[in-house]
Amino acid sequence: MDTRTPLIVVSGRDPGTAGAAASLLKAGTIVVHHDLRELAQGLVRRTVTTVDDRRDTPLELAHGCVSCTLREDLLPLLRSLHRRSNVDRIVLRLDPQLEPEAVCWAIEHVVVADVVGQIDGPAARDVRVDAVVTCLDAATWLDDASGDEEVSTTPDDERTVAQVVVGQVEFADALVVRPGADGWQQARLHAVLTRLAPDAPVVWSATPDVEALLLRIPPTARRGEISGAYSPLLRGQPPLDDDCGVRLLEFAAQRPFHPERLHEAIDVLLDGVIRTRGRVWVATQPDTALLIESAGGGLRVAHAGPWLASMTPEQLAEAPDTRLAMAALRWDDTYGDRDTSLVVLVHDADPEAIFGALGEALLTDDEFAHPELWPMWDDPFGDHHRDPCTDDGVDAGTRADAQPNTER
Structure with missing residues (x-):
């Protein structure tokens, strides 16, 4: 029997996020929130609310890092709340700038150590993510998801608003949408949501019954599960038509x-596109796949780890069976499992232009016939993605790691 305390994560940039989290408050439930609005003054305010009490605690910004502050306060707090006999469920309301995937990754992997009376380990020893609920506003979400405005939570935060809002929806197990007045825009938003989060039930309401919505979450929901670079690019069964x-x-x-x-x-991939995700094979990097992700005008390029064909026997022994099985279906005698697979969600782009641009970027027959020349070519996707369009030569949307970044 799983004795861990259920955790409901509520995220989103819509103001209704606070009401959605509050609607889950009842005897035995506790709502936790970290407010980042005073970040510029070096403060984070933590609020812990029960049906009988509300406590606000100011926290100094540890190491000048939002994620460090949340990890050093949130993760130990989750473990301590689990030990309270009067806490049956925890609701974690995220600040609008936070992405649930990064928080769930920290809950699962970041070790909480040196706490009296506790065995060192991640918060996932004591809590389990039962659902991630994301709230959004139909009147503004599409504009946010297709733009290139930066979040700028801290000086070194180079994420765009699009990367945040798309990530919040894509990782959700259930969606709460505040209806807008524009019927056409609402229809387009519905088409995006059913493709971006096809398994997530949706309620269109400014005053939703979130408890009832939680009961509609299907068994296939990810419930905090982190996708790897080689996870399926199409989760669920999204519609493939226009x-x-x-x-x-x-x-x-x-x-x-x-x-x-x-x-x-x-x-x-950065104009008229909501989301791009996939693995690519670049000729100058024969041993490593690249993970490409975009949201609106924000781009991330990361190393996705070695191809199976370039792994050591020890690495192969640890590779997931599902990845081995999928690779076997398309294995090439010369290049093994090396290939390119991208999924692009468009809302205002010409599909033929995308296919054409990507197709022309592949090696020609003559280039493909001379692999000895490949290492001699310049590679903008080396250790750092060099972008000639930026003053410092480094693309502001690029991250060098293939895991959710918990050190923003």
């Missing part, structure tokens, strides 16, 4: 990209 101009595109190739041509073509 609806209000919204469509999922699948691009696959069995030959590598030319690094410089891919770098030039990648801009096609």
Whole structure:
């Protein structure tokens, strides 16, 4: 029997997020919130609310880092709340700037140590994520998800608003949408949501019954599960047809990209596109796959780990069976499992232009026939993605790690 305390994570930039979390408050439930509005003054305010009490605690910004503060306060707090006999459920209301995937990753992996009376370990020893609920406003979400405005929570936070809001929806087990007045925009938003989070039940209401919504979450929900670089790119069964101009595109190739041509073509994924995610094979990096993710005008390029074909026997022994099985279906005698697979969610872009730009960035027949030349080409996707469009030569949307970044 799982004796861990259930945890409901409520996220989103819609003001209704506070009401959604509060609606879950009842005897035995405790609501935790960290307010980042005074971040510029070096303060985070933690609020812990029960049906009988509300306590506000100011916290100094540890190491000048939001994530450090939340990890050093939130994770030990979750473990301590589990030990309270009067706490049956925890509701964690995230600040609008926070992404639930990064928080769930920290709950699962970051070790809480040196706490009296506790065995060192992650908060997941004591709490389990039962649901992630995301709240959004139909009147503003599409504009946020397709733009390039930066969040700027801290000086070194280079995420865009689009990356945050798309991540909040994509990771959700259930969605609460505040209806808008524009019927066409609402129809387009519905088409996006059913493709971005196809398993998530949706309630369109400014005053939702969140408890009832939780009961509609299907068994297939991820409930805090973190996707890896080789996880399926299409979760659930999203519609693949066109609806209000919204469509999922699948691009696959069995030959590598030319690094410089891919770098030039990648801009096609940043205009009229809600989301791109996938693994790519770049000719100059034969041992490592690259993970490409975009949301609106924000781009992330990361190393996705070695191809199976370049792994040591020890690494192969630890590879998931599902990845081995999928690779076996398309294994090439020369290049093994190396390939490209991208899924692109468009809402205002020409699919043929995307397919054309990506197709032209692949190696030509002549280039593919001379692999001895590949290492000699310049590679903008080296240790750091060099972008000639930025003053410092480094793309502001790029991260060098393939895990959710908990050190923003």
